[in-house]
Amino acid sequence: MNTETAAAGVPAGAAPHEILRAEHVxxxxxxVRALKDGSLTLRAGExxxxxxxxxxxxSTLSRxxxxxxxxxxxxxxxxxQDVDFTMPRDAMRAGISLxxxxxxxxxxxxVMENLCLTHFGRRERLDWKALRRKAEAVxxxxxxxxxxxxxKRAGDLxxxxxxxxxxxxxxxxxSDLIIFDEPTASFSPTEVASLFEVMRLLRARGKxxxxxxxxxxxxxxxxxxxxxxRDGRTVAADLATRELTPAALIQLMVGxxxxxxxxxxxxxxxxxxVADAPxxxxxxxxxxxxxxxxxxxxxxxxxxGLAGLVGAGRSETIETIFGLRKRDAGTVRLNGAPFVAASPxxxxxxxxxxxxxxxxxxxxxxxxSVTENLLLAHLGRDPRIHRNYDRHxxxxxxxxxxxxxxxxxxxxxxxxxxxxxxxxxxxxxxLLLNPSVLLLDEPTRGVDIGTRNTIYQIxxxxxxxxxxxxxxxxxxxxxxxxxxxxxxLSDGVSVAQATSDLLDAEILATYAAPRSSAxxxxxxxxxLSTQFGATSYWLQVxxxxxxxxxxxxxxxxxxxxxxxxxxxxxxxxIPAALAAQxxxxxxxxxxxxxxxxxxxxxxxxSFGYVGVSVPSTAxxxxxxxxxQMTQNMTRHGVGQLVVAAQGEETAV
Numbered sequence: 033m034n035t036e037t038a039a040a041g042v043p044a045g046a047a048p049h050e051i052l053r054a055e056h057v058x059x060x061x062x063x064v065r066a067l068k069d070g071s072l073t074l075r076a077g078e079x080x081x082x083x084x085x086x087x088x089x090x091s092t093l094s095r096x097x098x099x100x101x102x103x104x105x106x107x108x109x110x111x112x113q114d115v116d117f118t119m120p121r122d123a124m125r126a127g128i129s130l131x132x133x134x135x136x137x138x139x140x141x142x143v144m145e146n147l148c149l150t151h152f153g154r155r156e157r158l159d160w161k162a163l164r165r166k167a168e169a170v171x172x173x174x175x176x177x178x179x180x181x182x183x184k185r186a187g188d189l190x191x192x193x194x195x196x197x198x199x200x201x202x203x204x205x206x207s208d209l210i211i212f213d214e215p216t217a218s219f220s221p222t223e224v225a226s227l228f229e230v231m232r233l234l235r236a237r238g239k240x241x242x243x244x245x246x247x248x249x250x251x252x253x254x255x256x257x258x259x260x261x262r263d264g265r266t267v268a269a270d271l272a273t274r275e276l277t278p279a280a281l282i283q284l285m286v287g288x289x290x291x292x293x294x295x296x297x298x299x300x301x302x303x304x305x306v307a308d309a310p311x312x313x314x315x316x317x318x319x320x321x322x323x324x325x326x327x328x329x330x331x332x333x334x335x336x337g338l339a340g341l342v343g344a345g346r347s348e349t350i351e352t353i354f355g356l357r358k359r360d361a362g363t364v365r366l367n368g369a370p371f372v373a374a375s376p377x378x379x380x381x382x383x384x385x386x387x388x389x390x391x392x393x394x395x396x397x398x399x400x401s402v403t404e405n406l407l408l409a410h411l412g413r414d415p416r417i418h419r420n421y422d423r424h425x426x427x428x429x430x431x432x433x434x435x436x437x438x439x440x441x442x443x444x445x446x447x448x449x450x451x452x453x454x455x456x457x458x459x460x461x462x463l464l465l466n467p468s469v470l471l472l473d474e475p476t477r478g479v480d481i482g483t484r485n486t487i488y489q490i491x492x493x494x495x496x497x498x499x500x501x502x503x504x505x506x507x508x509x510x511x512x513x514x515x516x517x518x519x520x521l522s523d524g525v526s527v528a529q530a531t532s533d534l535l536d537a538e539i540l541a542t543y544a545a546p547r548s549s550a551x552x553x554x555x556x557x558x559x560l561s562t563q564f565g566a567t568s569y570w571l572q573v574x575x576x577x578x579x580x581x582x583x584x585x586x587x588x589x590x591x592x593x594x595x596x597x598x599x600x601x602x603x604x605x606i607p608a609a610l611a612a613q614x615x616x617x618x619x620x621x622x623x624x625x626x627x628x629x630x631x632x633x634x635x636x637x638s639f640g641y642v643g644v645s646v647p648s649t650a651x652x653x654x655x656x657x658x659x660q661m662t663q664n665m666t667r668h669g670v671g672q673l674v675v676a677a678q679g680e681e682t683a684v
Contacts, residue, residue: 049076050112051209051240052097052128057106059092067092068264070106074209074240079231081251081273082244084261085286085480086452090244093261094211097242098130099123110209124150128209129202137194139187143167146186146197147204170200173233175226178548179343190347190389195219199227203234210234211242216250217477220341220506222541225637228254246480247507248278260284286482295488308332309368311500312469314353317362322348324524326362330469330500335491337515337532338504340544345524346504347389350471354379354386366469380409385462387455389474389504395458398447402457403428405446409461431460434493436486452483459490470494473504488514508537523547534598539572539579542639549670550582553631556664557584557642563660564644564652567591570631572640573610576601581640589624589645606645613641616654616677623647627654629661630676639673 052074059067070093074080082090095101097108099117108115110126117123120130137146147167151158164182171177176196180189186197195215202210212231216224231241231254243255251258252273258281260268268284312330317323322345330336338346351357353364355373364371366382373379376386388394396405406428428442435456446454455475462470475491476484491514495501505511511518512532519529520543527550528543557568567589570582577600580593592604601610609619609626618627628643642661646652654677662675 049238050074051076051110053107053109054093054097055107055109057093057096057108058104059096059101060104066264067096067103069266070096070261070264071266071269072097072242072259073270074242076208076238076240077235078256079235079241079243079254081255081258082242082261083246083251083258083281083285085482087263088261088285088480089264090261091213092264094130094213094242094244097123097209098128098211100130121150124205124207127205127207128211129205129207130211130213131195131198131202131215132213137186137197139185141186142182143180143184143186143189143197144182147171147182147200149201150205166204167200170203173203173230174200176200190342193342196342199230203230207239209240209242211244213244214246214478215243216245216247217474217506220339220541220544221508221537222544223342223506224250246478246484248281248481249509251281252276252278262286282481285480310365311367312353312502313363313365314349315363315365317349317352317364318360318524319348319352319357320360322524323352323357326521326524326526328519328526328529330502332468332498332500333495334517335495335501335503335515337511337518338502338521339508339511339518339540340521341546342506343523343546344521344544346521347473348524349521350386350473350502350504354384354471356386380465383465383468384471385409385465385467385469386471387458387462387473387475389477396446396454399445401443401445402449403442405457406442406461406464409465427464428460431463435460435490452479452486455479455483455487456490459487463494467499469500469502471502471504474506475503476505476507476510508540512537512540520544522550528596530596530598534577535579536574538638539574542572542581543579545581545639549673552665552668552670553642553673554582554584555668556661556670557582559664559667560584560644560657560661561586564646564657565589565650566644566646568642568644569593570640570642571610573601573613578604578610579640588647588650591624591626591645609643609645614678615641616658618652618654620648621645625650625652627652627657629658630678632674632676642675 050073054070054072057067057070058065067089070089072082072093084090096103099120099122102118138149144164144167147170148163151163167182171180174196180193180196186194199215216227234241245251255273258271258273258276259266308331310329311332315327317326326349340346348357352359355375355378371382437453437456441449476487491501503511503514512535515532517529518532518535520527520540522544523546525547553570557570560568561584565586565588567586568584569580571593572579577598578593579598580595583593583595591606593599601607604610606621606624606626608621609628612619615628615630618625624645625648626643626645628641631639631642633639644657658675665671665673
């Protein structure tokens with residue numbers, strides 16, 4: 033239990049108030065005991081992690097607490113009273129909300145209507161003006177007002193955007209207890225940071241929060257205590273997060289240690305594969321408003337990551353290649369020949385497979401058996417496949433063994449499998465087709481760390497066979513750890529690409545900044561260049577290498593840096609300034625003098641440095657440069673970023 037109670041929204045020295053206690057809860061589905069002995073205690077002003085591998089019972093316990101399921105045995109006590117919710121509405125009226133991993137939005141309703149969905153069916157007349165104001169306030173709180181117009185049809189949104197609606201709906205209800213079931217599965221680090229700001233605010237208001245996540249770094253960042261489940265039982269309860277280590281938590285969850293999640297083994301270096309002719313070439317691809325100008329190449333045996341924020345166009349890009357979206361412009365070449373997919377059947381016929389981000393909506397037929405789901409993709413290549421299942425069984429058996437899946441599940445319905453098992457079945461489906469290109473959209477969304485490790489090994493084995501793999505992931509650590517090269521997308525445009533060993537999560541986040549913000553910074557730098565007769569730039573220095581996000585050159589001050597080039601500090605014309613990184617100080621570099629300032633957001637998160645370089649004969653006053661840059665950024669609509677000197681990072 034968290035002892036830092038003042039930070040958790042309760043007076044210092046006071047014990048957090050218990051909101052909910054579940055003891056020895058079981059759940060039977062016929063003869064199957066899905067939950068054997070689940071226990072959980074949630075308190076006001078705390079964020080409590082509920083963790084475990086897929087099938088451990090986390091979601092079942094969460095659904096019992098929120099009224100989606102009724103327990104078979106055990107005790108459920110809410111605010112000191114024994115309760116037995118018969119339906120979700122009972123729990124919602126009591127002040128309990130569940131944000132589900134698999135979203136429950138109404139696709140034909142607007143964002144506004146989905147945010148207000150829990151108000152429908154009530155007897156009282158709805159005050160639509162008040163509901164709209166509250167919906168707008170919720171989206172502002174989640175930093176999504178610009179990206180989620182209230183009038184937009186919810187069915188047209190990405191998986192991550194639908195998840196934001198789920199979260200917004202819970203916030204709008206002003207519940208006392210909110211259970212977040214994998215809310216960040218499709219979020220990038222920037223969106224996770226925004227959600228965590230909201231969660232900290234709710235904790236400070238005295239709300240009880242349960243947080244289900246398979247991302248260990250999130251658990252250690254946001255939670256106060258941890259309860260671990262395994263095989264339908266609570267095996268460790270109410271552990272203080274600060275007293276745990278990742279290795280100890282993994283051991284509790286899976287019963288074994290995982291040394292290196294992204295182990296590359298004996299895979300050949302990316303440079304060796306890139307020297308070969310491209311397998312897939314995408315040039316100036318455009319589709320609707322989400323894909324505007326995307327270019328990249330993919331080589332045989334290469335794992336290429338597409339990184340970006342929600343709305344960047346990553347999923348839409350691979351869906352356009354696969355024929356799920358109409359191509360408006362650009363070209364695609366496969367094995368050197370022009371390729372156009374009018375439908376997914378065309379892509380399948382040419383050896384391209386796609387695993388979508390939403391398993392339930394895009395990946396499976398829930399009422400079909402595992403075998404029937406495995407053979408679905410064959411129908412696109414051979415409509416007579418149902419006449420000759422038997423010839424595929426030997427390969428299916430081999431894949432089941434390789435994926436560590438029991439053979440007896442082949443006749444089971446897909447809904448009887450955990451999320452991780454379903455994902456393995458979808459991988460096996462495409463491997464049966466021996467594709468040349470495999471497009472993966474959030475391949476580890478909603479799966480536990482043990483299954484993630486297995487999926488990473490599967491992807492590496494796929495690449496080792498010579499298959500080109502494109503991975504879309506919102507987890508920047510995942511995309512860096514798994515990929516050979518990374519292409520960064522922002523607002524439908526490919527803005528940077530590099531081998532993964534050159535990048536880190538902070539650099540990715542800065543490259544992925546929305547084009548509106550990036551354009552504003554560019555315009556501010558352009559003004560600065562004119563005002564001071566200087567070269568102005570926006571960059572970051574990591575491991576002695578310069579990553580230039582933008583530069584406005586001036587003939588009087590060539591600095592030797594450019595966008596999408598990653599020179600070493602010593603290879604530039606301003607090595608002393610870049611090596612010192614002393615914000616607000618004038619640094620001499622022979623014929624040039626420079627001043628750099630930190631670029632921070634309102635939370636103090638770094639977005640690199642902005643700076644100017646002028647001839648050494650020119651005057652350069654740091655405070656004047658800083659003031660002018662601040663005014664320029666405000667004028668161009670990026671006033672949410674702060675230009676900071678040395679030592680001012682913590683004051684933001």
